[in-house]
Every structure is written in C-alpha cells, then in structure tokens.
Amino acid sequence: MIKKLKGFSTPIRIRNYFNGWMGISLLVCLAVAFPLMVIFGHLFKTGDSSWQHITTNLLPAYTINTLILMGGVALLVTLIGVSTAWLVSMYKFPGRRVFQWLLVLPIAIPAYILGFTWVGMLDYTSPAYVFLRNNFGVETGQFLFFNILSMPGAIIILSLSFYPYVYLLARTWFMQQSASILEAGYSLGHKPLSVFFRIALPLSRPALVAGVSLALMEVLNDYGLVNYFGVDTFTTGIFSAWFAFGSPVSAIKLSGYLMIFVLILLMAERMDRGNRRYDSVGSQFRPLRQKELNRLNGFLAMITVMLPILLGFVLPVSMLIYWSIQTSHLAFDHRFLSLLKNSFLLASLAALAVISISVLIGFTVRTFPSRMARFMTRFATIGYAIPGAIIAVGLLVPFIWIDNQLARITGSAGGIIITGTWFTLVFAYTVRFMAVGYNSIESVMTKTSVSLDEASRSLGMSNRNTLFKVLIPIIHPGILAGALLVFIDVLKELPLTLILRPFNFDTLAIRAFEFASDERVPEAAPASLVIIFVGLMAVLLLRKTLKKQGYVHHP
C-alpha cells in the first residue's frame, strides 16, 4: 500500500470565491448570454412613436391571446404527455412496446410543417375533403370538420408537436420511480386513477415542469405557425413592430419583456418547489411491473396512445409522402445532397457545442454550488423562448463589433470576417438551444449521486479527472440524449439559419420553408420528409440511448 504525502494547498478565500471552473463557466455563460443581454439592454432605450402605438393598441389583445395559447398548450401537452407516459409505464396492452417509441416521433416534425400539412389535409382541395364532398356531399366551409386556422387549431397543432417533450421526461421519470411508492398508494386504498392523480402526477412534477416549460418556450418563440393561423400573439407583436412598423428597436424591446416574463415564470416555479424533493430518498429501488389489462381496457389504452401518434405523425407524414410523390420531379435536384450535408453537419456541430458547454457548466454548478452560478445558468438558458430572428439581432451586435476590431487590427479594408460564417451560426444555435441541452444534462446529473464525485476525489482524483473518468462515463446516455434533442431542434430551426447563414448556403429546413412560404406546400414536402427522416434516425438513436439509461447509479 502506498503512502501519500505530497499535495498542495490553496488560500481559502480564493477557493471559496473563485476558481478555474467557476471562472471558465462564468465566461462561457457570459458569452452565451451576451446576445440576450443586448436584448435586455434595449429595455432601457426610449421607445419611438411606433412603440407608443404598439403598446397601447396591440399589446393588450396580443398578450391575452398569448396567455390563452400558452394555457391551452400547457393543458393539452400535459394531458397527452402524462397520460400516454403513464399508460405505457404502468400497463401491458397490445403494442405497448412499439407505441412507447412511436410516441416520441412527432418531435421530428417542425411545428410549422405540421401546421401547413394539417391545413393541406383539411382544406377545400384536400383529398379527404374532395372525397367526402364528391361522395357524401359533405360541406363544412373551407375546412373539413372545423376551421383549423384559429386559436383552437393552433393549440391543437402546437400541442401535437410539443407533447413529446412532456411524454419523454414523464416516462423516464415514471420508469425511475420505485414501485413501492405507487404500491403504497394502492395499499392505502386508492384506486388506480386516484393513485395517478394524487401520487404519480404530483411526483412527476419536476419532469412535468421541465417538459411543459420546454413546450411553452417553443410556443413563445413560434412565429411561422401562429402567423399563418391568424393568431396574433406577443411574438406577432414583436414582428409586427419590426416588419410592419419598421422599428427593430421596439421589436427588441418587446423581446426584452418576453425574457423578463420567462425568467419570472421559471423563478416562480423554482421558489414554489422550494426544498421539496422528488427523488425517492433512501428507498430500495424496485422497478415498476406493468399490470396486465383486460381486453376492453387494453383496447381503450391502445386507442388513447395511438391517437397522438396518428394525428401527430402517421397522418401528416402520409400526406407528405403523397405530396412528395406528386412533386418528386421538382424536388430532388443535384443540390439536395448538399442540403442534407449542411443540415447534418450544422446540427452535429451545434449539438457538440451545446453539450460541451452544458457539461462544463453543469459540473461547475454541481461541484461549486452557489446562488450566482445558478442564476447565470438560468439566464444563459432563456434563449429558448426568444424568437430566433431577435436572437440574431442580439448576436450581430457583438459579432460585427468584433469584426470591426479585427479589421482594424489587421488593417484590412474589406469585409466581414466572422459574421456570416458557420461559427456565427453554431454560436447562435448555442444561444438558442442551451436550454434543451442544459436541462437534459442537469436532470441526469441530479439523478447521479454526488458521493460518486466525492468518492473519486477522496481517491486522489482531481476535479477534471473526476469529470472525465467518473461522471461522464456514468451519465453518457443522458449526454447523448441531450445532444440528440439539440440535433433534432437545429435540424428544424429556421429563422436564425435564414438570416445568419453564409452566402450560398441552404439547409433542408430552408428549402421546405421557401416553398411553404410561397404557398406551395406540396413542393415543400420532400425536404420536410428528409428533415423528418434524419430526425427519425436521431430518435432511433435516442431510443437506444434511453434504453441504456436503466444503467444508472442506484444505492
């Protein structure tokens, strides 16, 4: 056995207030948050004449619309996400194994494409409506069944598009609950439904909150879909200020208010959660056993689980395939491969950047917890709620400044060096999608006992070795899961890519958008399908990863 003697000591004040980890994390947070701070800074600028007009005439109604939309989506994604997660986690019914993965699929479809597709499926010239009209004389106005271009329509489409966030997190959560907690509920005389509402639902709150807040932030930054659906939200106000009133200042100022709103929402949830804990403390872990359902109930469970898959994936994708066949001669030209390559590379790079930063910051907060560190991470992750176009403005400010300085130093007269490069785009995605990556990393880190790090430290490992030799190997499924979510998000991303991309640079999402915005939805189908296909590959990988996650530390 060895005798360990050597070591070094650091002055204690420095250790308490500052160290390399905190320093670097802080710098990274600042860099990521800088564009957001630019937006924030606009709050203190005086508004111009259009600001006056917008705030008095438009905002009240737009704000109410936004709240209705958020409320509706929150309710619906919770309902769909939690009930399906509960069913596949708790019960055995035909097809459960397949359904539990199919339920994730809608995440691969960009919300605006889902919207355009559903309109195309229900409008006057859609195959379904034409068939029903010609054969059964069905006439329900311009759209089949109901006017989908409306608030309820927007709520339904956005929910179908975003419920997988809730489903994924809730399902992982249920899987990690010890059976004994739920059995305790049954033994205290509660019926299954009551166990669901009184134990499972409150218990899944952290997962629910994380999932719903991701969904709501997506709702807040959406412009394409609400604009097409004629639902004027706060974000419509932002773009109206910019595009219609020609006042970018007002637009950014409004985004600043949006940021404050999101921050308050997140903080309120944190405070309300307080010191309550949701992991099963000290209990022996016993995985859930699915209960067999009788034939009728099994059938009902199957229908419940199939409905969101059908509406959120199978039907729209079938429609897209139908359109793609009609338009394939237009779509698959020689440049299609380069679109695919661009999309794929960009999404991979962004995922890598987001995840590296998230791991760094997550580890720092875990190892040196402090209020300031936590606030910094919250701030650095609200970019998810800000419309991409606004982030682009916040980002151009520092980037163009740096370019000017670079040009001054090198004495070159011309051009812009880093703005409009891949680097800008990847940086922008990092600002925008930090929340997605960081939340996954944070949740898998909280699930991993800190004593593992401490054991490693007591065995002579530095913090860095602890991170690379212990923590990362243990949480790597979670890391990969986070990376894949970011990958899928970047694949679907549009406004940032549009404005910040280099010359002659197209992605699949752009190709799809250009046709769709030209009201040529069928022509947009092939590119959409490929986005979905690549997204699907990522989901499949995600599935493999999540399967492995059973392999986490249980005392």
Add this chain to the structure above:
Amino acid sequence: MLLKRILAVSVAAVLMVGCARHAEVVNVYSGRHYQADERLFREFTEQTGIRVNLVKANSDQLLNRLEMEGERSPADIIITADAGRLIIAKEKGLLQSIDSEKATQLVPSHFRDSENFWLGFTKRARVIIYPKGRINPSELDSYESLTGDQWNGRVLVRSSQNHYNQTLMASVLAAHGEKGAENWARGIVNNMARNPIGNDRDQIKGIAAGEGDVAITNTYYIGLMLNSVNREEREVASQMGVFFPNQNDRGTHVNISGIGITANSPNYKNAVLLTEFLLADQAQNVFASENYEYPVNPNVEWPELLKSWGEFKSDTLPLHNLGEFIHQAMITFNNAGWE
C-alpha cells in the same frame, strides 16, 4: 468514440469555410426565394464569369443586417419582393444610385426610385378574384366599391401583417388621405366574410368553399394554383375570374419586386451588370413564364396566361411616392380594426 468523430468532422467543416474565393463576385441579399431566380443567377455566372453569392431571408431582417454591418457589409445588391422595403432602405441610407442608362431606361419611371436608388424588375397586381358564373364582373368596380352594403359578409382578404396589404394601404392613403383610408379599411372590415386568416391561396379556396364571394389577392397566386400539382386546386383556380379594379380612376394597385445597390457595395461594377441582366429580355421572360409575374420591361411579350387576364391600367402614382405613407399604413389598419 462518437464524440471524437464529431469533433474531427467539425474541425474540418470550420476549416472549409473561407476557402473558395472567386476572382469576380457579386454578393446578393435577396428577400425573394424562387428557384427561377437562382437559375438566372447561374446563367449570369455562365455568361459573365462573375459568381453570384446569395443569402435569401426575410427582407426586413436583411435590411437590418445590412444596416448593422455598416460600411463593412459584403453585400452589393439587395432584392425585395415589395417596394415598401426598398423605400425604407433608401431612407436609411443603405442604397446608392444605380448608374446605368441601359437598366433604367427599361423601367417605367413610376416603377423606380426618382434618383434610381432602386429599380422594379417584376410587377404584381393586387386584384379582385371572383367565381365565374356566380358573380358577374359588372358588379365589380374598385377597391372602394367593396365597402358597399351589397358586399356585406362576402369579402375575403388576409391579415394586415402582410406586406402586399400594407403597400396597398399606402396607395389608398395616397389616394384618399388618412381619414379616407381609415374609412375604406373600416368598410372592408365590416364586409369581411370571416376574420382574416391564411394566405392568398386560402382566400381563393374560401370562395370555392362558399365562405365568401370575392377575394383581394395577387394575380401571381392564381398562376401558381393553375399550375399546382393538386388537380382539385387547378380545378378551383380555373373557376376563378380576375378583375382589375379601379380601371376608371387611378388604376389597379401594382407592387414590384425591386433591386437596389448598397451604399458600400464592394463590387459595384458587377452589381450593375447583374441589375442589367435581370432587366434584359431573357430574365424578364423567365419571371413572366415561370413565376407568373408581370415583366417591367415593356419590350417583353407576355406569356399566354398573363395575356388571358387582359391588359389593365395600373396605378400611375410613382411607387417611390408611397414612402411617406408606408409608415402610416399599419397604424391605419389597426385603427380600423383590420387584424
């Protein structure tokens, strides 16, 4: 390991950037996103050896990017699908005069800036679409006549967020002043068949579905629908008639897609060449036959489809005069309650 592989690929990708410098280039920020445009740019490169570098995005965002980039902006040319944006770009000092007799003489004076800071290169008419057979075109007259009681609950039009509507409003403001324009907008809102939803195509389908009887849209979309891959959509479009309003007074409102050369254009000479190319017969023919837009070049013969809708008188008010009204347009819409 997967991570390492991703890292390697990403380093390679970053290194790739910045290579491939062409000797002669022209850098274009375009608010139009048509494949026909890109084909024409490739054609231009073949003819002149000048490479066209292109960024396509929302025109307001492009203007903002141009403004922020300032004197170091790489952009030579800005293209928008709406005159209003070019007027704003000139106001902000982002453009310079296009010094080309060859180009400017091809554009009628009311479709270009008074100092040639921008030139229109295609036109779109905002017309009234009606169902043939159900409505007799003699019932129709002007944008203003749609506010009459007989059209109550029958007018379909999209939201005021749309640029085409905003420029239309600017032209109404020019014709009738603030008060008159607001009254007109109120009249239209009163007669709307439903809340303004969807895009121009949705308005036309709304007629087919019987939700309304007339729609204010661009001719361009009828062209697209007539050539749609969806048979039913072609069917719907073929039942529609195109009516050019205000033939008895100021003329039908026409918007343009326009081109401007940036104030700090690093490749001014090439930018002028591209501008001339877009106005020449070959390009103008492509816009007309593939995009169903009206060419501004009067020497170009219209394709059959455009001819079938007939000749019309377009609003003779110079588009650059709309500048003073473009900022008021949205406020008037809001005051009138046009969502």
Add this chain to the structure above:
Amino acid sequence: MSIILSAKNLTKTYPGNKYRSLINFNLNVEKGQITALLGESGCGKTTALRIIAGFESAEKGEVIINNRVMANDRLFTEPNDRGVGIVFQDYALFPHKTVWKNIVFGLNKLSKSEQQSVAEKVLSLTGLKGYEQRYPHQLSGGQRQRVALARALAPNPGVLLMDEPFSNIDSMKKNQIREEIREILKAAGTTVVFVTHDTKDVLAIADRVAVMKEGVLMQEGTPKEIFNHPANEYIAHFFGKTNVFQGNADENGKVASEIGVFNLPEGKDFGENVSISVRPNSFLVHTTERRGTVQVLVKKRIFMGEYTELICSIQSGSEAGMDLFVHVSSDFQATNDHLWLEVEEKNAWLMDLH
C-alpha cells in the same frame, strides 16, 4: 499513542441557514482507533465528517491529519490531496467499472504490478476474491459495502471516514456485518471515524464515541463510559432505556429524591436541580414494603426473552404518575401488582439536568 486526526474549534454555517450546523467542534483521534460520531440526524455529525474530508470548508477552525494542517482560516487542501479514505452511505461504487477497476481507481499513481499486489491484498482482506470482474449491480448489499471499503482502504489512507456504514444493511444481517467490518478494520490497522445514529453500531465496533446534538459535541469517551456515565439526560436516553428522577442538592452535596438520597461525586456541582439516571436493570425489586424504597404499581409485563420488562407507575409523592421501566429476570414471579423499588448508590448516576 500518537494522534492522527485532530479537529479544532470547527464551526460551520451553511449558506442560507440561520443556525450553525457545527459549533466549536473538537476531536482527537489516535492511531488505529475506531471513533464514532453519534447523534440524531441534523446534529452536525455528517458536517464534521465532510469538513474533515474536505468536501466542505469550515468558517472557523482547523483540521490536522498526520501532523499536516489540511485546513484552517488561510489554507485549504483539496480532498484529493488529504490522504483520507471514505466509505459513503450509498457506497458510491462506480457503476460503469468492475469491482477490480473500482478498487484500483485510487491507485493510478502506482505501477501496474504494484496496483496488482495492493488490490489482491485488499480483496483478500475484505473477502472479495473471485468477485473481481463483477459489476456493482451484480453484488449484494453487504458485498457492495465491502467493495467500497476495499476501494477506500487500497490507497492506505491516513484516516478512513465512514458515513452511516450500516444504515443500508438488513437488520437480520447487521450484527454479523458489524463484526466482519470491525475485523477488517482492525486487521488493516486503519484509523477510522464513522458517523451513525444507532447506538448499537457504536457499542459493537467503536473504540471511542463522541455524542453530538445541535452542532455541539456533548460528550466523548469509550462507549462503556458513556453508557454508564452519561453527561446529561439527553445522552442517558440516547444510550438505551433509562429512568430519570429529579433530585434536589443541598449545600453538603446530598441529593434527595423519591428513589433515595445520594452523594454528589467529588468535584461535581450541577446546581440545585440534579437528574438521576437509573438503568432498568439496576433496581433492587422487593415484593414487600421496606424503608428507602418507592412503591410502584405494575401496569404491564412484556416478555423479552432473557428478561421481562415491567412498566410500573409511581403511586405517590412528587413523582406520582411517572412510568418506570424495570427489567427483571424472566422467572420473576410476583404475587400481587405492587412492588417496592430500591437503588444502590453505585447504580444511580447523577448528572446535569440538561
């Protein structure tokens, strides 16, 4: 014997807390000794352990291990440089590494062959031979604990810290495992500090024990000393069942109570009010009335195997209504429900009221 670990005046307040978790904590541990920190949860015992390990820093005080200052108000040595081994409550075995890899994890500064020999040694010490290639999830709870122990022992730490080492063990196996662990620790000759809330752990394996309450170390000594001579009522109750009577001291050092009159020990002064602790098995039980006894009524008899527990209540006097626990041999037969209890001077422990 030389002192290996010394904690001086450690004080700690967690950020955001109003109260101090640890107040002027002092502890000296001699080489080879097993010391227990005993107390209810929240008493500061784990905080003390974490400060010694270097996972927390104290706002005041000093930690010295092997004559090296590890932390004081100017210096802080990182946990990886303290030469302290730890066995965590949840064992914290690296789930992605085999037993072997877990054990050699802390030996990365040694050559492969040295690693081999050290690991072999601790494996045989902990009886884990044959389990080298297993993963933690393939082991039983007791085996996991031994892996954690082996891993912590392998780098030959100056001090081994253990956090609630037996809390995750089935109660059926607890006695056996306590014995095994004590044997391993003694065989390794390791100096150990462990934290527990269970006096049975202390009595089974500790050489010395420090009792803590609300951040304060209340008493330190051998388990026997503390069992027999608790410093106050709290400790007396903590170490098994006891009966506490109230007494009044006079100026001559005599303490009068319902259960008899006793002399204050030399040099002790608790003030006027004194508590008297009598363990349930320390009573002399009479079936007839005698002088110097207190009369009780037997309310309940509980058969406990080797003995019977009587729950009695005092019928009269200043302690009337108080319930007493009295342990008598199982063959004790009483004719009626009235008993008279007496306490010899040596079995009455006088202590501070609080």
